[in-house]
Amino acid sequence: MxxxxxxxxxxxxxxxxxxxxxxxxxxxxxxxxxxxxxxxxxxxxxxxxxxxxxxxxxxxxxxxxxxxxxxxxxxxxxxxxxxxxxxxxxxxxxxxxxxxxxxxxxxxxxxxxxxxxxxxxxxxxxxxxxxxxxxxxxxxxxxxxxxxxxxxxxxxxxxxxxxxxxxxxxxxxxxxxxxxxxxxxxxxxxxxxxxxxxxxxxxxxxxxxxxxxxxxxIQDENRKPVIELTVDSDAHSQAWLAGMKARMRREGEASTSSPDSLAALIKHIEISANHARLQVSEVHAARQMLLEELASEKIGLLDMKVGHSSLEDLFMKVVSE
Ligand SMILES: Nc1ncnc2c1ncn2[C@@H]1O[C@H](COP(=O)(O)OP(=O)(O)OP(=O)(O)O)[C@@H](O)[C@H]1O
Ligand SMILES: [Mg+2]
CATH class of the missing domain: 3.40.50.300 (P-loop containing nucleotide triphosphate hydrolases)
Structure with a gap:
């Protein structure tokens, strides 16, 4: 070159x-x-x-x-x-x-x-x-x-x-x-x-x-697993989604690993109403735990997609940080 x-x-x-x-x-x-x-x-x-x-x-x-x-x-x-x-x-x-x-x-x-x-x-x-x-x-x-x-x-x-x-x-x-x-x-x-x-x-x-x-x-290096989740739009489900953000934050602040391992797997979360986009470190475990929690919390799941972050996500992250 x-x-x-x-x-x-x-x-x-x-x-x-x-x-x-x-x-x-x-x-x-x-x-x-x-x-x-x-x-x-x-x-x-x-x-x-x-x-x-x-x-x-x-x-x-x-x-x-x-x-x-x-x-x-x-x-x-x-x-x-x-x-x-x-x-x-x-x-x-x-x-x-x-x-x-x-x-x-x-x-x-x-x-x-x-x-x-x-x-x-x-x-x-x-x-x-x-x-x-x-x-x-x-x-x-x-x-x-x-x-x-x-x-x-x-x-x-x-x-x-x-x-x-x-x-x-x-x-x-x-x-x-x-x-x-x-x-x-x-x-x-x-x-x-x-x-x-x-x-x-x-x-x-x-x-x-x-x-x-x-x-x-850059695309290769920054491809991160992403789970997109849409739940029922009732107050209980939305509160659960919002609570996940708080759990993730607490997990980030904790000096030792807490028992709440779903929050530990989430690296980044964006929530709008009943939709969430989670960047996770380990997609299979995170999906499994999410499904278990949705069932135990009796939250209706409307849609779940598993994919990868795009350059768009990276660009948005880089310019908004
Ligand atoms: N001649 C100048 N005097 C003072 N400030 C300036 C001058 N030219 C540019 N700036 C400032 O420098 C910054 C960068 O401006 P610049 O025009 O290079 O941005 P840009 O990325 O091209 O933006 P845009 O996408 O709007 O074209 C801006 O905050 C702008 O206000
Ligand atoms: Mg310009």
Whole structure:
């Protein structure tokens, strides 16, 4: 594996506010990497630093083939969170203009624009004014603009967040193709988009990396058995569910193992009304004890499912802790 970009101790403060604190990560060549985090986590700030638009307060960014202190900006294609276009230009004129700004000769820019507009599915709309484009078309135009100088790394800030479902689907499928051709880093607050496209994920929260690594490895490492339980919605049953949380807490606080071994098997519990989701350490024993208790407490069981936690659970846990 070859490292294309490496960030070390990347930090950005605005006044006394730390938007990004000491982030270190590497982007491997040909990988697709998602920078995943909730609103305000520091995604745009990080991306703007990587794209060379914002000077880090601290830390360094290294890029393959660029000497220390040199600029890697021309090797990056960047699509901002809310790109603004000149609506009076046509898609073709805008793409040529972007190519000229990147230093391409006019003939080169024209040839590249024609090819790229075709590539992003805008060949038929190339001669139309950008003002008439849909959100999805504008985003695809943004991609053509970002790729015009054949960058080594394509960086996109929430490329599908502002789109309707059709636009999302179109742009996601285009990204699926583009990631075969170039290294990609994009930010999102939607786990599903990261799972659908990426090899690696960097999960950030309050400006810090909460978790990073290959998606498949993270999924494997964090697969925990889960039992989902729906009981009758009468007061007795709901009180029993709520009581389980208290028992689990007591068990956690106890210094020695207590005789209440069901509570000891429960590692995490979420309850809403008559439904509970239990993360357990040992699924067979926990299921058995649950069934025994339901019978002895005379609680009606409406549904019980045994499965595994998903990356979604992990993401929610990481960002809400
Ligand atoms: N120029 C600035 N001055 C002061 N604070 C800023 C500035 N830019 C960003 N911030 C703050 O830094 C934090 C991170 O912002 P950032 O835009 O990087 O988050 P984000 O993860 O991209 O969020 P979103 O999902 O809403 O796009 C936020 O609390 C934001 O208010
Ligand atoms: Mg942002």
């Amino acid at each position: 070859t490292v294309l970009l490496e960030a070390e101790g990347l930090t950005k403060t605005f006044g006394s506010f730390k938007a990004v604190t000491s982030m270190s990560f590497a982007i491997q060549e040909s990988h697709c990497v998602a920078l995943l985090g909730p609103n305000g986590a520091g995604k745009t700030t990080t991306i703007r630093m990587l794209a060379g638009l914002l000077a880090p307060t601290n830390g360094r960014i290294g890029f393959q083939g660029v000497r220390e202190g040199g600029s890697h900006c021309e090797r990056i294609g960047y699509l901002p969170q809310s790109p603004s276009f000149y609506n009076w230009m046509t898609g073709y004129e805008y793409t040529v203009y972007a190519g000229r700004l990147c230093g391409l000769a006019t003939s080169e820019a024209k040839a590249a624009a024609t090819k790229l507009l075709e590539r992003v599915g805008l060949a038929n709309a190339a001669g139309k004014k950008i003002g008439s484009y849909s959100g999805g078309m504008k985003q695809r135009l943004g991609l053509a603009q970002a790729l015009i100088h054949r960058p080594k790394l394509l960086i996109m800030d929430e490329p599908v967040s502002a789109l309707d479902p059709v636009g999302r689907r179109d742009v996601l499928s285009l990204l699926r193709e583009l990631k075969q051709e170039t290294t990609v880093l994009f930010s999102t607050h939607v786990l599903h988009d990261a799972e659908a496209l990426c090899d690696d994920v960097i999960i950030i929260r309050e400006g810090q990396i909460a978790l990073q690594g290959g998606i498949a490895a």
